[in-house]
Amino acid sequence: MTADLFAVMLDIYPSRLELAEGAVLLRHFAKDIDGELLRALDTIVAQAPFRHLITPGGYRMSVAMTCCGRLGWVSDRSGYRYEIADPETGLRWPVLPEIFAGVASKAAIQAGYNHFIPDSCLINRYEPGAKLSLHQDKNERDIAAPVVSVSLGLAAVFLFGGTERSDRSQLYRLEHGDVAVWGGASRFNFHGIAPVEDGYHPLFGRKRINLTFRKAG
Numbered sequence: 527m528t529a530d531l532f533a534v535m536l537d538i539y540p541s542r543l544e545l546a547e548g549a550v551l552l553r554h555f556a557k558d559i560d561g562e563l564l565r566a567l568d569t570i571v572a573q574a575p576f577r578h579l580i581t582p583g584g585y586r587m588s589v590a591m592t593c594c595g596r597l598g599w600v601s602d603r604s605g606y607r608y609e610i611a612d613p614e615t616g617l618r619w620p621v622l623p624e625i626f627a628g629v630a631s632k633a634a635i636q637a638g639y640n641h642f643i644p645d646s647c648l649i650n651r652y653e654p655g656a657k658l659s660l661h662q663d664k665n666e667r668d669i670a671a672p673v674v675s676v677s678l679g680l681a682a683v684f685l686f687g688g689t690e691r692s693d694r695s696q697l698y699r700l701e702h703g704d705v706a707v708w709g710g711a712s713r714f715n716f717h718g719i720a721p722v723e724d725g726y727h728p729l730f731g732r733k734r735i736n737l738t739f740r741k742a743g
């Protein structure tokens with residue numbers, strides 16, 4: 527961790543890091559547009575508030591979620607799936623803002639995936655202590671498309687494993703503005719977020735926000 531800390535202080539992280547075959551981390555890729563992303567997020571949350579979903583096993587997730595786009599990801603006692611309408615309000619999910627779609631498509635191109643047009647964005651909100659257990663993203667219909675993930679606010683430790691749950695995970699620190707893109711051979715790799723440490727971010731406060739863009743339908 528000491529070397530990691532020095533790398534942060536000296537700002538000598540490579541700006542493009544290959545995590546695995548098909549998986550790329552673009553450091554600080556979305557930092558310049560953070561204010562616009564936050565404004566768009568506030569509009570979405572006013573229509574579709576954050577909520578703590580229940581897992582099929584009956585647990586309340588520590589991460590609060592909402593969605594935008596044509597399809598939104600939901601979980602309840604009957605399972606995980608994509609839905610056209612927000613079960614909380616009965617309304618269609620908010621429109622996926624252009625600033626969101628633009629950064630996702632541009633990041634995908636940087637990572638070697640051309641023509642990525644997301645139809646769904648899952649928005650995760652982590653307060654200190656919140657975590658996301660090791661999982662695979664496999665509810666999407668178009669598995670040729672990558673998933674693009676934008677991290678904002680507090681930093682977090684990202685666990686990136688292999689295609690088996692028992693595969694050893696590599697740890698990466700995701701900071702404000704970092705964008706991860708993965709698909710191809712890594713599309714179904716297990717991954718998760720370690721409990722977020724307390725802190726304060728000038729724009730996002732005591733929160734980490736993660737936007738994950740998919741082609742779900």
Ligand code: MD6
Nearest residue numbers: 650658663673675719736738
């Ligand atoms: C997060 N991200 O960073 C959780 N899934 O808060 C994910 O679960 C994720 O970052 C698929 C692809 C990229 C991701």
Ligand code: FE
Nearest residue numbers: 661662663717
């Ligand atoms: Fe995921």
